[in-house]
Amino acid sequence: MKTLSLFIFFLVPFTSFANDDKLKEAEELFSSGNIEGAIQLLTDHLTDSPDDINAYLLRADYYSLSGKLSLAAEDLIAAEKISDDHPRIYSIRGNLEMLVDNYNEAIKNYKRSLEIDSTNAVVLNSIAIAYFKSGKSSDCMKYFEKSIELDSTNPDTFANFGLVLFYSNDTLGAIKNLTKAVELNPASVKNIIQLGALYDNIGEHNKAITIYNKAIDYDPENGEAYCRRGIAKFNSGEFKGALYDFETGLKLNPELEDQVKSYIEDAEKYIEEKE
Known part of the structure; x- marks a missing residue:
């Protein structure tokens, strides 16, 4: 993953x-x-x-x-x-x-x-x-x-405390605190994105995708949200959907290209192998 x-x-x-x-x-x-x-x-x-x-x-x-x-x-x-x-x-x-x-x-x-x-x-x-x-x-x-x-x-x-717990290898504690942060401010896209990333990190890719959908609903111009959702789709085997999200995300935020380049290359390779 x-x-x-x-x-x-x-x-x-x-x-x-x-x-x-x-x-x-x-x-x-x-x-x-x-x-x-x-x-x-x-x-x-x-x-x-x-x-x-x-x-x-x-x-x-x-x-x-x-x-x-x-x-x-x-x-x-x-x-x-x-x-x-x-x-x-x-x-x-x-x-x-x-x-x-x-x-x-x-x-x-x-x-x-x-x-x-x-x-x-x-x-x-x-x-x-x-x-x-x-x-x-x-x-x-x-x-x-x-x-x-x-x-x-x-x-x-709560968001910062959650990140400290994540970096201290307590991902469940991190999720608990990021969830609280989102409850306190449901429109905070930055916190929603990081909560989604935590779920993706523990293998709950569909849960992460659902959370990223909320971030995109709040901010349709947020390139990071699309790229994050693309990674969750990649991790769940939805390679075509991942490529769409990467393409959309990079149009909105080209600075993320270096961070998603390997995902794009691997997704294209997996699609080609299946076809």
Whole structure:
């Protein structure tokens, strides 16, 4: 059986400034997928309110999520000049360190954030990932459990915990947590896809195909969902159906070509042998 290794962790954005109309508007733009619009709104706001630490922090968060790490770092420095005891300065800085694989520095910053506010479930989720990435599984599990204890409604925490369990060879535990993540957010295509991949990994290919169908229903333009479904069909012997899904998926996301090339070659070979 073949599998496609595309499992990834998700850093959860540090948002929610519901009491500030301008920042709330930025959050709404971000939630709708308009991250550049959110950044521009915050930039305009900071021109009028240059001492708004939360605006710097929110923009730093969005910069980091859009890959503009140096700009995010500059905003954190600006925020630190206003107040050096705001927990989000260190949690977002931890995220920046995670993005460059500097896990020990990430842990250091997350711990500093938790010293200021020990009840932030998102930071607990993030430090758990950092510990796992640095090879400290017991600390990772401890922080995930704390995060879920504080907030049992965050789907990305369950998704990340599920991936940790998968990489720790506990596939059934991974499925349980990814299933919970999908229950909490049924429209999260990324979590649906990873749940399907887990079922495919344990040989339940038809179950995986059914799950991928849901992902495609939610997002018909998602090339990964088609390629994943193609792999499940390949693993169940549906080679013609697999080729259709690979072709469709690569039209939508050509970057996956190297990862499915061998499946396509083998599927074509098996079809030719049968004919």
